Amino acid sequence: MPNPDHTALLSMRWRDAVFAHWPIDPDVIAPTLPDALAVDTGPDGRAWLSVVGFVMEDIRPRFSPIGRSFPELNLRTYVRHGDDSGVYFYNLDADDSLSVAIARRLFRLPYYRAEMQVTESEEGIRFRSYRTHDGVEPAAFDATIEPRGPASPAEPGSTAAFLVENYRFFVANGTLFEGTVAHDPWAITPANLTIRENTLFSASGFDRPSGEPLVHYAPGEAVTAGRIRQVEHRL
Template structure:
């Protein structure tokens, strides 16, 4: 993969809820199937600090928080991530991502604060014409780093190096990212407000999410290409 962008993802929250595959399947574009682990599909909320995102060869980049709702899919091109939304606190970054990667990025007002009880992550979508979406939660690591087995649920949920996106004309594209394997830790999560599911047409999943934390990783991304 030839790198188009480089960046750093720090203080990553992974929160995943198991759902019936039939909840996810109708929301996917043609050419994608639900990917499951032990019969379950997953809806995941992932938040992090994006640092120094920049095109290849540019010394200075943008930094801003990002929050996304995603699920896991497969196609003839392989397994990957399908995003329902990616909210970000930078209008330039949102415009860049929409243009380069055709991803559903939305402008949002965000605050990410280091506090004694953990990292407080707040987001309020401000994108004109988009549905309202709010998130307010605190998370913190609660243990030592885990060794992630390649067949484990954690690997299924986090070790994804491909994403899929659909153009306005209904064409399916894929993009590739690269980074070292995630260093994951158990984590606690306290959610005060979360309307991301409703904003994307889902009922709120029942039960508690599976929560993991990563201190972060360096990431590169290549150009998207059309899926035949």
């Protein structure tokens, strides 16, 4: 459920969201996490690595008349910090140099500059990203998603709800930080995903998970983001 203490600092819309989730052994995830975090598993007891991409539309601070829009792509897993559950970001790639710089400097988020395109055709929605950030491992993603039906909220308690309904996130940069988002439940639909290239796993030190991903598409939701606070020292 959304954090009741959430205070909106930024507003935006997340459009054309691609969710691709690979099940993975929790023992693979655990060594990659800060000590303060534990692997969270879904209803079937599996850990997951997820590639999630979308277009961030009209992102703006509270009361600002000017917004920015750009695609984002992230690699994440699912974690617990005490009684709180959320996602842990290994990286967030974005096609907006100013926003990347602000996110890295002010909010300590692991954002990286990337060249990205999101285009729609008869085949579906194609999401392309190539990381161009200096001093970090390059990463590429090129896939087309084809929704397979009308979108509706995930069944509460289902694996799909575990994977898409997350309102808290964690990032680590010597210390552990926590942030919150708020939005209505995602309206999602199963989808076909044709992947041409995906080096996000290797760029973050993972072997590519075996098997096919569980894939969902969401047309979009209005979202607010709250403050980011430090929750652990000296990781």
